Structure formats: C-alpha cells, structure tokens
Amino acid sequence: MATGAATPAPTPDEPGTPEREAPPTEGLLGHPLPPAERTQEIPLAPLPVETPGLLGHPAPEPTAPEGVGGSSEDTVALEVWRAVGYHPPADVDVDIPTLRPGAPGAAPWPDRMRTLLRTPMSERPAFERTPREAKGEATARNVPRILDLSLRIGELLLASGESAEDVEAAMLGVTHAYGLDRCEPQVTFTLISISYQPSLVEAPVTAARVVRRRTSDYTRLAAVHRLVADITAERLTVNDAYRRLAVIRRNRHPYPAWLISLTTGLLAGAATFLVGGRIDAKAWLVFANAFVAAIVGDRLASLVARRGLPEFYQFVVAAMPAAAFGIILSLNDLGLRGSIVITGGLFALLPGRALVAAVQDGLTGFYITAAARLLEVVYLVAGIVIGVMLILYAGVSYDANLKPAETMSGANNPPVQLVAAMLLTLAFAMLLQTDRRTLALVTFNSGIGWTTYGVLVYNAHVSAIVATGMAAGLVGLFGQLMARYRNASALPLVTAALGPLMPGSALYLGMLSFAQSHSSAGLVSVSRAAALAMALAIGVNLGGEVARLFLKVPGPGAEHRLVPYFSVPRRAAKRTRGF
Incomplete structure (x- = not known):
C-alpha cells in the first residue's frame, strides 16, 4: 500500500461535473494517471548511446599498432589484435624502422616488396607514400x-x-x-x-x-x-x-614466325658444334642435317598444336625428325656422326626455362608450384624421350652405327665450343622473344658461363656436375647485377645463357643405352642428366641471391641512406631441424 494520500476524486453528485473512471492505484501499476486535460508523449524506446569501440567511432586510445598495418580506418583496440593472434615482437622498435624505408624510388620494387612479402601480415608495416x-x-x-x-x-x-x-x-x-x-x-x-x-x-x-x-x-x-x-x-x-x-x-612478338623457325634450326646446328667441337666437311654436313631436322620438328609441332593436342604430343612429334636424321647418317660406315645430330636436336627441345623456375620456386618455399612445374618438366622430357626412343629402336634394329663417344669429343677444341655456345644462346634468346637491346648482354653472359665451365672441366679437371653448378652461379650473379643496373627482370639475361649448359648429351646417352638394352648404363646416364639439371637450377638461384649481397638498399634511421644489403637485418623463418 502507498503511504501518501491519494488525490480526492470529485463525486458524481456534484452538478456540472462529468463522470470519470476510477484511476489505477499506486504500487505495482505505477503512479496515478495525470489529469485528462494534460497530455504527455512517451517514446517507444530511448535513443541509443554511441559508444567507442567495435560498433562506434574509433577510440583515440588505444589504437591498433602501427606495425600491424593499422591506419585511421582501424577501429580495433590493441587487446582485440592480441586476441586474434597478434603479439608484437620483442624487437619491434628495431624491425619496423628496418622495414619502413622504401619510399617510392628508394630501392628496386622487387627488394621492397619481397621484404613485405616475407613478413607476416599481422606484423607487416606500411611503407611511406608520396x-x-x-x-x-x-x-x-x-x-x-x-x-x-x-x-x-x-x-x-x-x-x-x-x-x-x-x-x-x-x-x-x-x-x-x-x-x-x-x-x-x-x-x-x-x-x-x-x-x-x-x-x-x-x-x-x-x-x-x-x-x-x-x-x-x-x-x-x-x-x-x-x-x-x-x-x-x-x-x-x-x-x-x-x-x-x-x-x-x-603488342606483337618482336620476331616473325619464319625467323623463329630459322632460329630453331640455328640453335640445333650450333649445338652440334658445341658437342662435336670440330670444323670440317662432316661437321658442316651434320650442322645442315640438324638445322633441317629442327625446322621440320618445329613445323610438325605447330601443326599438332593447331589441332588442339596437348603439349606432350607436340614434344613427341618435334623430337622425331632429329632422331630420324641421325639414324639416316649412321646407316653407313662413313663416320658422319649421327649421334651429334640427335644431341643437337635435344638441345632445342629441353625445357630449361621450366626447370629453373621449378627449382627456384622450391628453394623460396613455394612447394606446390615447384612440384607442379617439376611435374610439367617430367612430362615434357618424357615426350622427348618417347619421340627419340621410337626412332632409336628402329635404328638399332637396322644396325645403325651410333657412336656415343662422338658426343664427348668436343674437349679437343674449346674456342669452337665457346663460339658455338654464344651462337646457341643468341638463338635461344630469340626463341624466347627477348628484346633486341638485350641480345648482346645475354650472349656475353653466356660466354662467361661457358668459359668458366670449360676451365673447370678441361683444365682444373673438376667434376662436370660441380662445374655446371659454379658456371650457372656466375650466370645468375652477372644476370642479376645487369638486371638491377637496367632496372629490369633477370629472366631474359639468365634463362637463355643457361642453354649451353643443358644436359643434352647425358640424356641422349641414357636413351641410347636403353635402346641398346643396357639398362644399368641408361640409369646412370639419366641420373647424371638429372643431377646436372639440378646443379644448373640451384646454381643460378644461388647466384641471384649472392648478387643481392652487392646491392645497396635504404638502411634504418631517419636519413634512410643506402647501405649494403647484408648489413641490414632481415627477418625470416628459422628451422634448423627436420621436425
């Protein structure tokens, strides 16, 4: 019961007073109603009060950490960042100034973006902008x-x-x-x-x-x-x-289709001088056969491609003419070196570009892409092997005089090999549609690589696998430095320069051994070809990484002066054991 006195209601007996309903009592039902002549507006709900935080305006304090990429748009407090897994590193004051230099034009974009890319996004700072x-x-x-x-x-x-x-x-x-x-x-x-x-x-x-x-x-x-x-x-x-x-x-390709076909033949012909190492009448006959065989193979592959068949069958068809021409030259006792024709045709088909890219992806941690590219290389090489083996089986059955030792006689004339290697690189660069202004540089880079290989193998008597890795490392080193000097990609300066170092001879020896039912020797040769290919890819990648040690990048501090790359601390994943 309410303790206060209720307002006395007028009695209905009084004259001139309208009859009214009894007002509700106080207590559970609330206060008495106001007089009828008074009106009061009651809102349906109180207006919402805006609070800072996730649903409102960003609170000035605390704000998202700068090292996480936070900006004026962020509305998340530091506690929320920590709740979702962000923990500022202990040396955050050192790392962020190290990563922050790199305003536009301060360093090549591959270096600046690769630094960001290798940093977890929760700890990734934003570079300064203009x-x-x-x-x-x-x-x-x-x-x-x-x-x-x-x-x-x-x-x-x-x-x-x-x-x-x-x-x-x-x-x-x-x-x-x-x-x-x-x-x-x-x-x-x-x-x-x-x-x-x-x-x-x-x-x-x-x-x-x-x-x-x-x-x-x-x-x-x-x-x-x-x-x-x-x-x-x-x-x-x-x-x-x-x-x-x-x-x-x-934009169209810089070289027409007819010139590309001739360049394919030139590449295979130059490979015959690289492998044979001789200049005589027989050598020029071998060159002509390899030249024609490569052009025929290229046209057959284009015909198959226009029919919509996969690339595997294109390589099978493209490998057959070189093997057929080599078998034809070996069906007599004139010593026309048919094996060199087959090896030259292999140099024009080996997927060196895909192999280098596959190993580079694996070394940088992109294992799925590396595995896919390696599988592509395996399929393409399998197509080449099938195309050559079909012809080799037919040639062996007809007693073709194939001599594997012919492919190893090039050590007698290193100057001829050097000129052939540079000519092969020039043709390879044109096949890759390299810009005309880059042809001289890539040819020079190839000369450096092949000279290093020849000195190590023929003079220092170093293993061919080790020499291939070291020569490829120099090619990658100089290619990366020339690319940074021109502010361009290193691929055009590196890929074609690796052409003379491709394991064409080892692959041919393995296929010939299999065709002659020498399985053990074939496995050894194929394994040697795989080891040369891996040394080639790892060497060129290592050379590119070493090249960055000679480059200068913006250093820590407000002045951002250029310092050597190796003097700037870089954060990377650390794993010293296999678990």
Whole structure:
C-alpha cells in the first residue's frame, strides 16, 4: 500500500461535473494517471548511446599498432589484435624502422616488396607514400579494379615463366601503391588469387584468375616489369595502368614466325658444334642435317598444336625428325656422326626455362608450384624421350652405327665450343622473344658461363656436375647485377645463357643405352642428366641471391641512406631441424 494520500476524486453528485473512471492505484501499476486535460508523449524506446569501440567511432586510445598495418580506418583496440593472434615482437622498435624505408624510388620494387612479402601480415608495416595518396585511389569503388589490375599483371608474369615469389611481389607492389595495405596474394601453377582485408570488422574482398596459356615472350615480360616499376613509384593512376597493360597485351612478338623457325634450326646446328667441337666437311654436313631436322620438328609441332593436342604430343612429334636424321647418317660406315645430330636436336627441345623456375620456386618455399612445374618438366622430357626412343629402336634394329663417344669429343677444341655456345644462346634468346637491346648482354653472359665451365672441366679437371653448378652461379650473379643496373627482370639475361649448359648429351646417352638394352648404363646416364639439371637450377638461384649481397638498399634511421644489403637485418623463418 502507498503511504501518501491519494488525490480526492470529485463525486458524481456534484452538478456540472462529468463522470470519470476510477484511476489505477499506486504500487505495482505505477503512479496515478495525470489529469485528462494534460497530455504527455512517451517514446517507444530511448535513443541509443554511441559508444567507442567495435560498433562506434574509433577510440583515440588505444589504437591498433602501427606495425600491424593499422591506419585511421582501424577501429580495433590493441587487446582485440592480441586476441586474434597478434603479439608484437620483442624487437619491434628495431624491425619496423628496418622495414619502413622504401619510399617510392628508394630501392628496386622487387627488394621492397619481397621484404613485405616475407613478413607476416599481422606484423607487416606500411611503407611511406608520396602526397598522391591523398587523392583517394583506394576508394571502395576502386578496390575491385585495383585487385583485377594486380591479377592481370600477375597472370602475364606467371605465364612468361616468372617465379612465384616475384609474381606475388609484383601483385603486392601494385596493391600497395594504390593504398591497399592488408593484401595477401597467392600464386600456384595455374591459379592466382589475392585477398584484401579492409579491417577486422569488414568482410574481405577476394579475386582470382586462372592462367590458361603460357607464352615465351620476354619482351612482354620486360614491359610488364617496367609497368610495375612505374606503378610502385606512384607515377601512374589506375586508369593509366590499365591503358599501359592493354597496349602491352596487344603488342606483337618482336620476331616473325619464319625467323623463329630459322632460329630453331640455328640453335640445333650450333649445338652440334658445341658437342662435336670440330670444323670440317662432316661437321658442316651434320650442322645442315640438324638445322633441317629442327625446322621440320618445329613445323610438325605447330601443326599438332593447331589441332588442339596437348603439349606432350607436340614434344613427341618435334623430337622425331632429329632422331630420324641421325639414324639416316649412321646407316653407313662413313663416320658422319649421327649421334651429334640427335644431341643437337635435344638441345632445342629441353625445357630449361621450366626447370629453373621449378627449382627456384622450391628453394623460396613455394612447394606446390615447384612440384607442379617439376611435374610439367617430367612430362615434357618424357615426350622427348618417347619421340627419340621410337626412332632409336628402329635404328638399332637396322644396325645403325651410333657412336656415343662422338658426343664427348668436343674437349679437343674449346674456342669452337665457346663460339658455338654464344651462337646457341643468341638463338635461344630469340626463341624466347627477348628484346633486341638485350641480345648482346645475354650472349656475353653466356660466354662467361661457358668459359668458366670449360676451365673447370678441361683444365682444373673438376667434376662436370660441380662445374655446371659454379658456371650457372656466375650466370645468375652477372644476370642479376645487369638486371638491377637496367632496372629490369633477370629472366631474359639468365634463362637463355643457361642453354649451353643443358644436359643434352647425358640424356641422349641414357636413351641410347636403353635402346641398346643396357639398362644399368641408361640409369646412370639419366641420373647424371638429372643431377646436372639440378646443379644448373640451384646454381643460378644461388647466384641471384649472392648478387643481392652487392646491392645497396635504404638502411634504418631517419636519413634512410643506402647501405649494403647484408648489413641490414632481415627477418625470416628459422628451422634448423627436420621436425
């Protein structure tokens, strides 16, 4: 019961007073109703009170840590970052200034982006940008276009044979230049994708693209490399970058199809002098046979490709003419060295570009892509082996006079081999559609590699496997340095220069031994060819890594002066045991 006195209600007996209902009592039902002549508006619900934090405006303190890529858009407190797995490293004050230098133009974009790429995204700082950032490239409307641009650039690089890490670095550089800091690219053998996380409270934006065709056009690769350099230096808008990319895709190959066919024959012919090491009438006859056989094989492979057959069958067909010409020369006792024709044809078909890229991906931690590329190499080599073996079995059954020792007689004339190696490299570079201005450099780099190999094998009597690795290391070293001097990709300067070091002779000896029912000798030769190929790929990758030790990058501190690469601390994964 209420203790206060209730308001006396007028009696209905009083004249002129309207009859009223009894008001509710106090207590559980609330206070008495106000008089009828008074009105009161009661809202349905109180207005919400905006609070700082996840659902409201960003709180000034605490803010997201700068080293995590936080910006004014972040609305997540430090405790929330820690709850989702972020733990600032103990030496964060040292690492972030080390990673932060790299404003546009301070260092080549592969170095700057590779440093970001090897850092976990939760600890990835944002590089300094120019004042152009205030123009708002990374608006919500532009985010899908920026991601699509990075995917298209990554597709061209991957299709041209670029390593997976360099493709990811290029994609990360494009997105970073346009203001998307929390991006995670991912590259496999046929699929590339990229995901952008605006913040922890917003849904990520993910896009993907499938690489359907692979091309060997290093001129286009160099143009894409320059495009990425201009984008990361913040010289292009998104629209300008799209226009440049469209022009690059429309550009034709620098060399016509008929010249490429002649170059294929020139490569096989130069390989005969490289393996044979002689200049006489028989040598020129062998050169002519290898030249014609390679052109015929190239035309047959193009015919098969136009019918839509896979690349495996193209290699089977392309390997047959060289083996057939070699068998024909060996069906007499004139000593026309048919084995050298077959070996020269193998040099024109071995997938050295795919092998180098596969080993490089494996050494940099992209094991899925490396396994896929190695499997591609296995299939292509299997196609070559099948095409040659079919002809060799027929030739052995007809008592063809094949002499494996002919392929090892080149040590008698090293100058001839050097000229042949450089000519082979020039032809290989043209087959890869290398820019004309790069042909002289790649040919010179090949001369360095083959001279090193010849001195180590023929003068120092070093194992051919070790000599191949060391020569490939020098090719990778000088190729990387020349590429940095020209601010271009290293692939055009390295891949073709490795042509003379390919294990064509060892592979041919293995196939001939199998055809002659010498399984043990065949296994030894094939294993030797595989060891030479691995030494070749590992050596060129190691040479590229050593080249970075001679480069100068922005050092820690406010002045960002250039210091040697090895003097700047770099964070990387550490695993010293196999578990």
